[in-house]
Amino acid sequence: MTRDEISQKVGNIVIKHFDIDSDKVTDQVRIKEDLDADSISVMEFVLELEDEFGTEISDEDAEKIETVGAAVDYIEKHQNN
């Protein structure tokens, strides 16, 4: 999957999960601060990423995913693992 394809899918999850407009989704959007996500919401988001891409994200790695772009980078890097 190309980065653009991953970015599109991650964007769709962000739009649906955090109920925001599509034009507000950029790589720079900070999940906790800009999307007002608390720990439960972040965990739900991480689990949705796992389901969508069939990859496992450890708790330690999940903590490092602070922006939408970081989520896309992570999936791109781990997609064949």
Add this chain to the structure above:
Amino acid sequence: MRIAVDAMGGDHAPKAIIEGVMLAQEDFPELEFLLFGKETEIKKYLKNEKNIRIVHTDEKIESDDEPVKAIRRKKNASMVLAALAVKNGEADAVFSAGNTGALLAAGLFIIGRIKNIERPGLMTTMPTLKGAKSGFDFMDMGANADSKPEHLLQYGILGSFYAEKVRGIQEPRVALLNNGTEASKGSELTKKAYELLTVEPKIHFIGNIEARELLNGEADVVVTDGFTGNAVLKSIEGTALSLMGILKTSIMDAGIKGKIGALLLKDSLQGLKSQMDYSAHGGAVLFGIKAPVIKTHGSTGPEAVRYTIRQIHTMLESNIIEDLVTQFETESGTKNQ
């Protein structure tokens, strides 16, 4: 109706769980059960296998496992598989007497929240002194230590739904737990919650209630944040246990006259005990999830399991979850922004 049962959760599992399922089968022969756990252990207590399917697994979540890590790492644990069965549409509800935190996490992260419900809460029906069938629905008992005013408003709506649909109370009286009855009393959280509850048209809000009035049956639903709810629940349990302990010691120390007195009062004391036995109302509901997720006490016996399955049956029969989904997904008025 099919219930996914975590057969390995609880201090006396699987014995108490399976014996309770057998009792519930007598009440509701049409109910189907998916039992998750060690097949050889489960079969020891099965009297028949009608409407029962065992899904074998050796893995289980321990009472001291860290909740979120446990459900993410023990993917074949009986509780996780039971929740997955509900997620995948193979069962309609999940029941466990195991690790409460893990069940909360399984409900939240495997089955998922009803859209627009910000924070599912734990709700239980507590007894009152107004008769054996009386009680009030108390929420949140500890799922979320920190709450926002909007969460308390949603608990009020959820509790009101439950009181009406499951307990058959018309126009349930909803109260907010506070440190005084006046609207101006309380913390920033309760003052703001009071304002929201007052203007909510879907519920019959009667104002603040003080903790000392809880058991007097003045409200059908009482809402509070999870930290306070848990502290109050344990205060009530602890006070009741201590009082029973003092009573017993006093009788035993009072010699022959005290023992004869106790014997004469035996029936009354038994009546009091059954009136205050909250297990008769079932277990605690993790309310706000897309299916009934019910927890009963870890030290529970077969009778409490039976009562809890009866409660699940009533919840499924009432279609309360479908109604909540309609209510919350189609209306944005209750949504927290």
